[in-house]
Amino acid sequence: MRVTILSAPVGAGHDVAARRVAAELAAGGATVEVVDGLRLIGPRLERAVINGYRFQLRRAAWSWKLTYAVSRSQLVMRVVGSILSRVARRRLEGHLRAAAPDLVVSTYPLVSAALASMRRGRRLPMPAVTMITDFDAHAAWVHPDLDANCSIAGTCTGVLGVRPPVAECALADGSGVRERLGVDEHERLVLVVGGAWGVGAMHQAALAVEATRGARAVVVTGHNDGLRRQMLEDARLKRTVVLGYRDDLLDLIAASDVVIQHAGGVTCLEAFALAVPVVMFSPVLGHGAANAACMQRAGVATTIEHRHELTALLDDTTFWSDVAPALVSRSATLLDQPTLPELIAALPADGAARRMRRRPMRSVVAVTLALGALVALEDVADAAVRVARHLIP
Numbered sequence: 001m002r003v004t005i006l007s008a009p010v011g012a013g014h015d016v017a018a019r020r021v022a023a024e025l026a027a028g029g030a031t032v033e034v035v036d037g038l039r040l041i042g043p044r045l046e047r048a049v050i051n052g053y054r055f056q057l058r059r060a061a062w063s064w065k066l067t068y069a070v071s072r073s074q075l076v077m078r079v080v081g082s083i084l085s086r087v088a089r090r091r092l093e094g095h096l097r098a099a100a101p102d103l104v105v106s107t108y109p110l111v112s113a114a115l116a117s118m119r120r121g122r123r124l125p126m127p128a129v130t131m132i133t134d135f136d137a138h139a140a141w142v143h144p145d146l147d148a149n150c151s152i153a154g155t156c157t158g159v160l161g162v163r164p165p166v167a168e169c170a171l172a173d174g175s176g177v178r179e180r181l182g183v184d185e186h187e188r189l190v191l192v193v194g195g196a197w198g199v200g201a202m203h204q205a206a207l208a209v210e211a212t213r214g215a216r217a218v219v220v221t222g223h224n225d226g227l228r229r230q231m232l233e234d235a236r237l238k239r240t241v242v243l244g245y246r247d248d249l250l251d252l253i254a255a256s257d258v259v260i261q262h263a264g265g266v267t268c269l270e271a272f273a274l275a276v277p278v279v280m281f282s283p284v285l286g287h288g289a290a291n292a293a294c295m296q297r298a299g300v301a302t303t304i305e306h307r308h309e310l311t312a313l314l315d316d317t318t319f320w321s322d323v324a325p326a327l328v329s330r331s332a333t334l335l336d337q338p339t340l341p342e343l344i345a346a347l348p349a350d351g352a353a354r355r356m357r358r359r360p361m362r363s364v365v366a367v368t369l370a371l372g373a374l375v376a377l378e379d380v381a382d383a384a385v386r387v388a389r390h391l392i393p
Helices: 013-027 039-043 043-059 063-069 074-087 090-100 109-120 166-170 177-179 202-210 223-234 249-254 266-273 287-300 309-313 317-336 340-347 351-357 366-390
Strands: 002-007 031-035 103-106 128-133 149-151 188-193 215-220 242-243 258-261 277-279 303-306
Touching: 002 013, 002 090, 002 109, 002 166, 013 031, 013 128, 013 223, 013 266, 013 340, 031 039, 031 063, 031 287, 039 043, 039 090, 039 109, 039 309, 043 063, 063 287, 074 109, 090 109, 103 109, 109 128, 128 340, 149 340, 177 188, 188 202, 188 249, 202 223, 202 277, 202 309, 202 340, 215 249, 249 266, 258 266, 266 277, 277 287, 277 309, 287 303, 303 309, 309 340
Parallel strands: 002 031, 002 103, 103 128, 128 149, 188 215, 188 258, 215 242, 258 277, 277 303
Antiparallel strands: none
């Protein structure tokens, strides 16, 4: 079987998921390629998405919250998909025609939206599935026109539960981490992470841990060098270990007593696989808050909003004796779900062909908006890139 996996370097989680899914499929004998699907849609569009999204998360979180809320509409995502699929005619469709895969897997929502529109337009003859690594089954992720929408949460109608792609976690080695970082054996190691871009209330989380008895914060700021410098210069963080981007994050998680996160995603899945409890602290607006709510309902994480509450939680012996073990136990059930290769093997052989025969059900409003937006899309993307370059350090 030939498989094309489409991802995007928006943060690091989508690419990590793509790489691990590729390893799972390759282990079963498939020939797999991992491609930047967003770049295939359009290089300038990709720059606009990456720079714009990073600016929203760091400087204008309210705008991302609004974007996330508006894009929850299936109609909006059909419009977006229609625009993207038209832009993608030359690059993305050309690549798929040349590669001729037996299966397409998407780990990035905008690419999934483009694929769904291509299916509605009868331009995607091979089976296509999405790999959803968020707990919130947002409309940008879930597309009924595709052959399967596979979610690590598996809690929604029309979504198949899938085992998180965390096999790589078996290689994690937490031994020696505390010694290298200068964390005493009797201290609780509280790992504060904010993804590759270092977003979220990481500074506030470190201050909360600093005020906790018998705990030491290890903060991984990713590529956010400004935050790292700011924290290193903060005299209040006397005992906090501040790190930049790390290739050994799995080892750090394995050595931790708890992981503090702000958005959800792959880091939380890695903590689940390594039996480390997760606390969502002051989740970022939009997907962070939505993921935190879903994770709390599922019983795999607890959510704390304010700094003093986080200090109280970490000081609470009940959290360590009762709550944390319960979170670990519940999150372990996610690993009992079928793997993506197992789900793919169970797909109907003629599923894609049957969907191709369906008459496309396009909304007149969607088509009108898509065609109108297409005319200015490249100019808008280029302008967004120029603005983002001025605003983002």
